[in-house]
Amino acid sequence: MKNYKLVIFDWDGTVMDSVTKIVNCMRESALECGLVAPSDEAIKNIIGLSLEHAVAKLFPGNANLYADLIAQYKHQYKYVDVTPTPLFADVAETLASLKAKGVMLAVATGKSRIGLERLLEETKLGYYFSTTRTSDDAQSKPSPDMLLQLLKELDVSADEALMIGDTKIDMAMAQAAHIDRLGVTMGVHNEAQLNEFEPIATVGSYQQLSALLLD
Secondary structure: OOOOOEEEEOOEOOOEOOHHHHHHHHHHHHHHOOOOOOOHHHHHOOEOEOHHHHHHHHOOOOHHHHHHHHHHHHHHHHHHOOOOOOEOOOHHHHHHHHHHOOOEEEEEOOOOHHHHHHHHHHHOOHHHOOEEEOOOOOOOOOOOHHHHHHHHHHOOOHHHEEEEEOOHHHHHHHHHOOOEEEEEOOOOOOHHHHHOOOOOEEEOOHHHHHHHHHO
């Protein structure tokens, strides 16, 4: 395995087991706005997009309700839905080991800046990341904008970086930025779906991830 200078993590479905909560909140947001709730599969497939892009994709004929849907989703996520969102097993240990090895770490997520900062504080993972990008800071995935910004800020070339994510959106973003990608199957998409984007590997746990990156 190549010794990467920078490893970039998606958040939802990659660091945090939050897919079920996102699905529940989007479904309830639709119902609260008087719309038919999309299927769980449809909602999963927008995870990673900015919230604005997500609602536009899920509700293409209801532009007049986008602001309400976004506000309702944020309300559901923060105040109503109580679905647990634990970190995946061995996340902190893996981040600590990579940082100790001298690898720079970053986050590229479709979450808002406020949402990510809150979770970095709650999980105590903020210490490990040199910098982060959210949907408030860059163009929505799958645009490579987030990754290109991270490379520039940290003065790292594309061939020295690795993107880790659980969705085809993550893989497409990394491919567009000419960055190696590694798929994890704990979140949205399965191995076959992630392998469409020719990742260097696809793993099902942080134990497997550590074995690849640290051994």
